Amino acid sequence: MYPSRFRYESPRSINEAIALLQEGGGEAKVLAGGQSLVPLLKLRFAAPELLVDINGLPGLDHHTVDPDGTIRIGALCRHADLERWAVLPARQPTMAAAAPLVADPIVRNRGTLVGSLCHADPQGDWASVVTALGGHVVAQGANGRRSIPVTQFVTGPFQNTLGYDEIAVEAVIPAPKGQAAGGYLKLERRVGDFATAGVAVAVELSGAVVTRAGIALTGVGGSTIDAGDAAQSLAGGQLTGDSIDNAADLAARAAQPRTDHRGSAEYKRQIVRTFVVRILTGVKESTERAA
């Protein structure tokens, strides 16, 4: 399979890259990891006239923690970099749980978290994780930078709110207020397959009290699903068997799965429910052990 013809540019500065996108006038695409875009080009689902390869741009491959606990992931930070990031499990367990589950180990060496957000595949893991964490995307254009909450960034299947001359340069995960806990679980038929269902749960704890919660769902709807009601039900209380069951029921209700070759809608809904219970029960037990 060959992509259709395109012009290729590999700019050396972000301003040069933005100028190229402006020149492309909506017919240009940004190439970062390429693990979704190159297959789309080969299948000719995408046929841009101009490809702007940002892999040569300096200062975009970072993954850092600010002194206040804010996590910043640059546009060229690969999934594998996050998988090997030693401080991540303690700092941000939901992200740490997801990193080794994205695609397969070879793809993780190229693909990027920010690219995954831009691609906005309803089956993408990172959009759910960043949604559950209340993160945002920093977009840079000719007029400077703006910050877009991920829930407003991903607007539908394969749709984001970037301007045609903007580049998503960074994903930002706000610092947790209190102790960050949570996880990510995904059911897939085999490594690298699209998710049958995935669940991201992020909670922030002050002692045993949940101060903030986020729950988002992968692969069970036309887009990433923010299970806000389920998350809200946990805020302000302690995790108990009943509160966990209630949140799991609300999350399962928020899912909009379709029956397909990966399973029936009812089965997928049940997986969502089970995953919420598993992650939150794990958090509850480790909180009790710590107390």
Added chain:
Amino acid sequence: MTGLYEEIREQPAGDVPVRRVTITVNGAKRTADVEPRLLLAHLLRQGFKLTGTHTGCDTTNCGACTVLFDGRPIKSCTMLAVQADGHEVTTVEGLAGTSELHPIQEGFKDEHGLQCGFCTPGMMLAAKALLDSNPDPSEDEVRWALSGNLCRCTGYQNIVKSVLWAAKKLQSQSTS
């Protein structure tokens, strides 16, 4: 069947400029003029005649086209040849010289790690990257590292044994 590489040679790409790339392949600098849409796998196979890199699924699933890109395994069917400009690529031909086997190749031979052999180059390069960073992996770690590479013959048992065999051999070499 002519590939895109030959097509481009015979018929320049109209208004799309051809790009000159210089890639260090198995330690030697190689230069080629490529149309931007040419995939790295095709440049390696048809341009540089390094046919050890196999193209299997062509959809980023199977890992038969795995090569090392600056030391990290990537799927060369999912990278443009122009992206490799200025980088280092190692293919299966670069594992060992012509008259010798790399311990990983020996392992696949001794432990019967291949049947049809189609997935083998990709498996060996994924294994090389694992053993470079983790010289003494557990069976689980081997399975994890190879989980992006599909084999339709072996059921993986002997592939895993081959990699563990190679790990032992490499360790004994480094201590002796």
